[in-house]
Amino acid sequence: MGLGSTFRLIHAGWVLAREGAFSILPAESLPPMMKLGISMARLIERPSVRRTGSVERLNAALHKLGPSFVKFGQTLATRPDIVGAQAAADLSGLQDRMPPFDPALVPTILSDALGAKAAQLTEISAPIAAASIAQVHRAILRKPGDAPKRVAVKLLRPGVSERFHADTQALYAGARLAEAFAPASRRLQPTQVVQTLDHSMRLELDLRLEAAAISEMAENIKDDEGFRIPEVQWDQVAQNVLTTTWVDGIPIRDHAAIDAxxxxxxxxxxxxxxxxxxxxxxxxxxxxxxxxxxxFADPRSGDVIAVDFGIMGRIGKFERRFLADILYGFITRNYRLVAQRHFDIGYVPAHQSVDDFTLAIRSIGEPLHGRKATEISMAKVLGQLFTITDLFQMRTRPELVLLQKSMVLVEGVARNLDPELDIWTIAEPVVGDWLRREEGPLGRIEDFSGHLTRMGEALGRVPNLIAQAELALAEHRAMVDRPRDGLMRSGMLAVLGAAFVFLIVMTWKMLLS
Structure with a gap:
């Protein structure tokens, strides 16, 4: 951990405390140690923040600190139910209204990245949206033989990679300090969490990967209704340039325009x-x-339009089943299912009581049922979750961090659109249909097919294992006395035979499970 990273971390903490970042956290709902930390941080808060409660200067501070801190501010901006309406409004400018970089750099960036094909992008506008990582311009794509097409051109900010690297080094420094001086934090695996966020942000800094993500999602949702995304223009894509079709929509936060x-x-x-x-x-x-x-909202169809696919999440079949079961358990008030799945995936250590954890989950779930979003204090719910995670020594699953962060974002945006949101009623058709399909004949056939594939792969490795064993046997035989050759060969063949039988038995059990 370098001195530079530690100094940057201390500087970031000072700036955040000074500009009122800790004043917007729900301290009354947090554990005692976190309350104490927030109280100490607020001692250096600007008098104007204490007097008015406004944190409008925090936008500029987060931007100066770097893109990782801006991402954190963007998440808080979607949760007025946690940080308060005024703070959320103050932070909303982080979402796409950051200062753009010098427009004089745009032609050179395009030329260096796209070569001769840069000339096909014409009538490039001033930036129409600027965020922490990149900014977007409107343009006309003129390809020989094709009709002119309106497109969106996304450009990475010059120097953003270096700023991001400095951010992550500071976050790593903070994670290591937490693990060294706060042993209780180790169960939350702060270093692994930072590694997960680091990886996702590195992917965001290559716009070719974002183009591929758009392409994959387009295939996934081609038969869906209610959700649209733009199309990639592959000839105008590079590491720092992404061109997609232009989509017309109303910003989803502009409730007045949506109503109109x-x-x-x-x-x-x-x-x-x-x-x-x-x-x-x-x-x-x-x-x-x-x-x-x-x-955005499509003014013609009322569909959701999503852009900016720089950060994508991916989870496996086991984690998807975990998410579905958790949601379905809350929907049906089957708190035992919710609790058991937390044990199955490793969130809760095995030595804890499933019955006691079920009771804790019930204490969270029951007050949420039958209530409008406006009647639920998410700050109190989060405070209760903090208490339960500590009580049951729950561990973080780093691979689920992006999923959890995304659910917080999406639920916050949906709550703002519909203050009477009932997440359980809305989620049931999706979750219930998927679970019924997984438990039905088609799901079973797919599971069986997967088992056969894995069995074939395992059996395909058997000849190689035998060849490796025979090679090891030959090398060993050259090192021992001749009289022991027969006994050694028999022993090795017995071990090999046992290993083969074990492989077949485990494969058969997997097929029957």
Missing amino acids: AGIDRKALAAKLLQGFLRHAIRDGFFHADMHPGNL
Whole structure:
């Protein structure tokens, strides 16, 4: 851990405390040690923040600190139910209204990245949206033989990779300090969490990978309704340039314009939430940066339009089943199922009591049922979750961090659209249909097919294992006395035979499970 990273971390903490970042956290709902830390941080807060409660200067501070801190601010901006309406409004400018970089650099960036094909992009506008990583321009794509096409051109900010690297080094420094001086934090695996975020952000810094993500998601949702994304223009794609078709839409945070267009905000919230759950549970591949700056409403169809696919989440079949069972357990008030799945995936250590954890889950779930979103204090719910995670020594699953962060974002946006949001009623069609399919004949056939594939792969490795064993046997035989050759060969063949039988038995059990 370098001195530079530690100094940057200390500097970031000072700036955040000074500009009131800790004043917007729900301290009353947090554990005692976290309350104490927030109280100490607020001692250096600006008098104007203490007097007015406004944190409008925090936008500029987060931007100066770097893109990772901006991402954190974007998440808080979607949760007025946690940080308060004023703070959320102050932070909303982080979503797509950051200062753009010098427009004089744009022609050179395009020319260096696209070569001669840069000339096909004409009538390039001033930046229409600027965020922490990149900014977007409107342009006309003129390809020989094709009609002119309106497109969106996304350009990475010059020097953003270096700023991001400095950010992550500071976050790593903070994670290591936490693990060294706060042993209780180790169960949360802060270093592994930072590694997960580091990996996702590195992917975001290569726009070719974002283009591939758009292409994959387009295949996944081609038969879906209610959720649209732009199309990639591959000839105008490079590491720092992404060109897609232009999509016309109303910013999803502009409730007045959505109402004026006659769009049903309740239906829009349902489409957003169900679309996200469908992508996560059915496809295991989801948009992991769905803040309001990346979401629009189609004025003609009332569908959700999503842009900016730099951060994507991917989870396996086991994690998808975990998410579906957790949601379905809350929907049906089957808290035993919710508790058991937390043990199955390793969130809760095996030595804890399933019955006691079921009771804790019930204490969270029961007050949420039958209530409107406006009647639920998410700050109190989060405080209760903090208490339960500590009580049951729950561990973090780093590979699920993006999913959890994305669910917070999506639910926050949906709540803003529909203050009477009932997440359980909206989620049931998606979750229930997927679970019924998985438990039905088609799901069983797919599981059996997967077992056969894995069995074939395992059996395909057997000849190689035998060859390796025979080679090891030959090498060993050259090193021992001749009289012991027969005994050694018999022993090795016996071990090899036992290993082969074990492989067959385990494969058979897997097929029957």
